[in-house]
Amino acid sequence: MKLRLFTLAAATLLMTACSITNSPQKLADGTETTNRIIKVSLSNWKFSPNDIQVKKGEKVTLELKDVEGTHGIAIPGLGVSTGKMEPGQTLDIEIPTDTIGKYKFFCNVPCGEGHADMKGAITVTE
Numbered sequence: 691m692k693l694r695l696f697t698l699a700a701a702t703l704l705m706t707a708c709s710i711t712n713s714p715q716k717l718a719d720g721t722e723t724t725n726r727i728i729k730v731s732l733s734n735w736k737f738s739p740n741d742i743q744v745k746k747g748e749k750v751t752l753e754l755k756d757v758e759g760t761h762g763i764a765i766p767g768l769g770v771s772t773g774k775m776e777p778g779q780t781l782d783i784e785i786p787t788d789t790i791g792k793y794k795f796f797c798n799v800p801c802g803e804g805h806a807d808m809k810g811a812i813t814v815t816e
């Protein structure tokens with residue numbers, strides 16, 4: 691009986707572990723992904739977070755949400771450039787992670803006095 695309980699506990703634990711790594715998550719637009727989702731908010735005048743670390747080969751989707759002001763994001767080194775985003779708008783972007791490096795990003799929509807402060811970086815590590 692003790693052994694059976696243990697087996698059951700082990701199986702439950704295993705199932706839990708699998709669901710953490712494999713179960714699809716819903717993106718803001720309702721589509722599902724097994725990618726790691728990193729939520730990034732855009733506001734006056736910052737990206738949060740603005741220092742993002744990912745692993746080489748990791749499947750990553752940035753879930754951008756504009757919470758204040760009109761902004762956009764450009765990550766030239768990763769070939770990403772959004773259009774204008776308005777408050778309340780979300781945008782999901784899968785980013786390439788196949789090359790190690792530090793990729794700077796910045797706001798690509800003139801948005802006022804703090805526009806030049808809207809910057810950050812995504813670092814892809816081994």
Ligand SMILES: [Cu+2]
Pocket residue numbers: 760761762797798799800801802804805806808
């Ligand atoms: Cu801006």
